[in-house]
Amino acid sequence: MAAPCRLILRLAVVSGGGSGIGRAVCQRFASEGASVVVADRNEESAHETLELLSRNHKGQEHMALGVDVSLKDSVGRLVNTIQSHFFQPPSICVTAAGITQDEFLMNMTEEDFDKVIQVNLKGTFLLTQAVSKAAVAAGISKGSIITVGSIVGKVGNVGQINYSASKAGVEGLTRTAAKELSRYGIRCNCILPGFIESPMTDKVPEKVIYKITPLILMGRMGKPAEVADVCTFLASDDSQYITGVSIEVAGGLFIG
Ligand code: NAD
Numbered sequence: 001m002a003a004p005c006r007l008i009l010r011l012a013v014v015s016g017g018g019s020g021i022g023r024a025v026c027q028r029f030a031s032e033g034a035s036v037v038v039a040d041r042n043e044e045s046a047h048e049t050l051e052l053l054s055r056n057h058k059g060q061e062h063m064a065l066g067v068d069v070s071l072k073d074s075v076g077r078l079v080n081t082i083q084s085h086f087f088q089p090p091s092i093c094v095t096a097a098g099i100t101q102d103e104f105l106m107n108m109t110e111e112d113f114d115k116v117i118q119v120n121l122k123g124t125f126l127l128t129q130a131v132s133k134a135a136v137a138a139g140i141s142k143g144s145i146i147t148v149g150s151i152v153g154k155v156g157n158v159g160q161i162n163y164s165a166s167k168a169g170v171e172g173l174t175r176t177a178a179k180e181l182s183r184y185g186i187r188c189n190c191i192l193p194g195f196i197e198s199p200m201t202d203k204v205p206e207k208v209i210y211k212i213t214p215l216i217l218m219g220r221m222g223k224p225a226e227v228a229d230v231c232t233f234l235a236s237d238d239s240q241y242i243t244g245v246s247i248e249v250a251g252g253l254f255i256g
Contacts, residue, residue, distance in 0.1 A: 006236035008033035013090040016097035018045030020198030024224030030057035038064040069097045069123030079130045089134035091143045092235045095124045102159040113162045120166035143186035144235045147174045151194045151250045178244030187243035194250025196222040217252025
């Protein structure tokens with residue numbers, strides 16, 4: 001069955017669009033009629049996603065761009081390039097770029113703590129700020145910013161002191177952005193994926209997966225496309241009265 005076209009004439013930027021959840025979001029947005037800018041530090045994988053979009057969604061124009069979300073200049077260049085190419089800023093933004101650098105609290109280096117905060121938290125701040133400034137300056141009347149947190153930001157996780165702190169920060173950032181941007185018609189919401197199959201979780205040892213899976217009510221890991229479904233709902237007018245919330249997409253992991 002064809003996807004409903006809820007994002008026709010919308011322009012979206014997806015950081016981390018070269019892999020996993022970000023790639024699935026790009027594909028789903030394109031299938032709903034959006035033009036998509038795939039933004040990733042890994043330009044090769046961003047172009048692979050673009051190739052998928054260009055093959056399957058020929059009706060719209062898509063683009064792949066390199067960006068390091070942790071660097072203000074790089075994020076600024078990204079948004080400027082989008083505006084010069086499409087003659088408008090994006091009205092939908094998903095901040096899916098993220099990294100892990102796991103270690104126990106007592107062994108975590110300052111460098112690895114900083115690295116994860118720079119990408120996951122500061123990167124979310126920089127992209128949210130650049131996109132919202134451009135959208136407000138261009139007089140865009142409705143926007144949707146979807147940040148990607150994690151269930152781990154709520155409940156913590158052994159070996160992820162840096163990652164859990166960064167993702168808890170993303171939730172607070174999102175609620176504040178929602179309060180400041182509602183007057184401009186820009187909604188901001190955060191999704192909290194649980195345990196989703198992707199290159200990020202491919203690194204998780206088999207024995208850890210074995211221990212976590214029974215804690216998921218749905219009895220299995222999630223798929224990137226299932227996260228993309230929720231992002232599409234939040235990007236579309238189907239959620240037009242929803243802002244400042246976090247939505248768990250975790251199959252019932254850690255609910256009790
Ligand atoms: P992934 O590793 O498959 O994709 C992450 C993408 O981000 C990669 O393409 C990578 O190149 C890009 N990236 C990394 N650093 C970047 C930077 N500085 N600038 C631009 N791009 C950068 O991971 P994923 O599983 O698809 O995760 C996507 C998001 O979802 C991340 O924020 C992650 O923390 C979050 N998340 C994932 C899970 C999960 O179980 N997979 C659970 C909770 C949250």
